[in-house]
Amino acid sequence: LGHTNPRTVVEMATHNSVTGMRIDLSTQPPKCDHCILGKQVKNSPPKVRAGAKADRKLGIIFADLMEESVVSASGKKFVLNLVDDHTSFMWSIPLPTK
Numbered sequence: 001l002g003h004t005n006p007r008t009v010v011e012m013a014t015h016n017s018v019t020g021m022r023i024d025l026s027t028q029p030p031k032c033d034h035c036i037l038g039k040q041v042k043n044s045p046p047k048v049r050a051g052a053k054a055d056r057k058l059g060i061i062f063a064d065l066m067e068e069s070v071v072s073a074s075g076k077k078f079v080l081n082l083v084d085d086h087t088s089f090m091w092s093i094p095l096p097t098k
């Protein structure tokens with residue numbers, strides 16, 4: 001579930017908020033690996049591209065094959081997405097199999 005922030009524990013001890021609480025204020029509490037991991041954030045992908053775009057239509061095509069969770073009425077389970085690097089035009093092509 002979690003635990004109290006060490007700063008809160010120190011404040012409780014210094015202000016005698018809790019009876020019978022023994023704490024050594026001269027030492028630092030150990031680092032909590034779970035707290036450290038929980039505070040990490042994932043870096044966003046860079047917004048700026050690291051290289052030149054294609055200089056002509058269809059010069060570079062990016063492809064991504066996705067599996068859909070539901071089969072379409074026409075029996076298609078996969079989608080091939082294509083993106084033209086020069087124009088950013090996108091095609092999505094439904095496919096029955098890989």
